[in-house]
Amino acid sequence: MSGDRGAGKGAAPCHVVKEEVIAEGRWLKMEKTTYVDGGGTTRIWETAKRTTRKRDSCADGVGIIAILKRTLHIDCVVLVKQFRPPMGRHTLEFPAGLLDENESMEAAALRELKEETGYIGEVVGTSPVSCLDPGLSNCTTHVVMVNINGDDPENLNPTQQLGEAEFVEVVLLPLNEFQKKVDELLQKEDIIVDCKVYMYAMGMTQAVAKPSELPVLKQ
Numbered sequence: 001m002s003g004d005r006g007a008g009k010g011a012a013p014c015h016v017v018k019e020e021v022i023a024e025g026r027w028l029k030m031e032k033t034t035y036v037d038g039g040g041t042t043r044i045w046e047t048a049k050r051t052t053r054k055r056d057s058c059a060d061g062v063g064i065i066a067i068l069k070r071t072l073h074i075d076c077v078v079l080v081k082q083f084r085p086p087m088g089r090h091t092l093e094f095p096a097g098l099l100d101e102n103e104s105m106e107a108a109a110l111r112e113l114k115e116e117t118g119y120i121g122e123v124v125g126t127s128p129v130s131c132l133d134p135g136l137s138n139c140t141t142h143v144v145m146v147n148i149n150g151d152d153p154e155n156l157n158p159t160q161q162l163g164e165a166e167f168v169e170v171v172l173l174p175l176n177e178f179q180k181k182v183d184e185l186l187q188k189e190d191i192i193v194d195c196k197v198y199m200y201a202m203g204m205t206q207a208v209a210k211p212s213e214l215p216v217l218k219q
């Protein structure tokens, strides 16, 4: 991006001046953030934060892209459906959860996957710390890629380890038709899909799109 208002060369250094807590609960707080914008003007932003972020941690939690691999089966993406009070309805999400004190993202991902789905997996990739809704909050996550060996005896009858107030349904959708199957589920049920899940679905569709679908080759 070029010009005076961009965040690049020549822009005034944007920075936060102060953060004042306006309201605080058990899990969340709201702050008034005073900052200097790219034009050098001091402004106010309303910011939501989790109260649970651990000291020395730059992430609040982990999200898990878990692929269930079984002999003679199409690979499946492991999703969870649960009632989310802020949405007032059920959501379709990747398994996810908050980091415990001194817990690595890999350990948190495998723990949350076991708790929410019953599956035991193996970490095959991790994302850098990434923001979730930066216009609203400082919430951050690591996305952790996990493979599940569905032929392993410990994964034949997966048993969730849910807390008393947790009601999580596991949903398996085939990777090769992922976007189509998500769309079908959304048509059938009154649920809302998490943005990360739908972006993954769109990305998978794009990744397997045939060269003949390029506009220049389409006749």
Ligand SMILES: Nc1nc(=O)[nH]c2c1ncn2[C@H]1C[C@H](O)[C@@H](COP(=O)(O)OP(=O)(O)O)O1
Pocket (backbone or CB within 6 Å): 027, 028, 096, 097, 098, 099, 163
């Ligand atoms: N914003 C929240 N409000 C609550 O009233 N309770 C909350 C909030 N965020 C988390 N929690 C509670 C719910 C669970 O008991 C624990 C841990 O949640 P976790 O499983 O790690 O994460 P999610 O799957 O994203 O809920 O925190």
